[in-house]
Amino acid sequence: MMKRTARPLSETLENRFDRLILLVGKLNYMWTNTESLLIHMIAGLSGTQKDVAVIIFLTLNTTRARIDLVERLAKMEGRPAEIRDPILAHTHRLTKLSSIRNKFNHCIYSFDADSGNPKTILMRIADRKTDIKLGREDTVDEQAIQEIENIVSQLSAANRDIWRLITQLGFPV
Template sequence: MDEAFETRFDRLILLVGRLNYMWTNTESLLIHLIAGLTGANKDVAVIIFLTLNTTRARIDLVERLAKMEGRPPEIRDPILDHTQRLSRLSSIRNKYNHCIYSFDQESGNPKTILMRIADRKTDIKLGREDTVDDKAMKEIEDVVARLSNANKDIWKLITQLGFPV
């Protein structure tokens, strides 16, 4: 393995690690939203959060709680803005967490191989491959920065609403 190749791989692994850290840290803020919206204490909200084993299920729960009849728009609307923001950011996280990695023999760039089956009308498609070039690395960096901002904004909302911390 040459040095340039190893450097690109190390950069990718570091970025994916940061992406995972920021995602997990930010997704865990849903615990506080669950607690505040249900009137439960934080321990109960943690149990609810951990019982739901997908990000989509957790976001769905928070959105449904926020949309309940009688929920004031000043509580509902900012919560929905943040859950929709998280949903948009989840696609990049999912891409890099639900793949395996290989390397392009010519460029040395890492490649992702999606670990999904795409059902078509008459056939299936396996393992879509995408090159992780400088543009893709920049996209990961951008999502990490956007997650960091979302994290700060959600904490601010939790505090403003007086939800359990």
């Protein structure tokens, strides 16, 4: 009978980290693909060609600015509610989904020495009344992995729904 040897701790840590990085990569891919659908909304709402909307989209260098533009165009006076309301519902949906994407893009990663779980260290400064807080740390345990997988699934559904709306409204594709 062969003696079974335990896998080295470094291999376990590496597997956990690889799983996290692959999942964050998928999250980023889904996010970028879904955010780019705002191009079609910009084109349709502003009455421009898609090429012009691409330039506008790329000139705005944050997701928040792109969503703000789409929302403002949707809210313009005279915009029918049947166009405005579903667009606003989708931009609100994207805004909610962006928080976890931001969390995993604006951090560095390390490992918890006790559990072996990857950790995120947020690369932002939190201003308080009388002090600042740096580097909030969160453990990426199985629950966090499930949360990322859930957001990826929600982004996939949002992508399909936004495409459906773009087609329904006859916006440039």
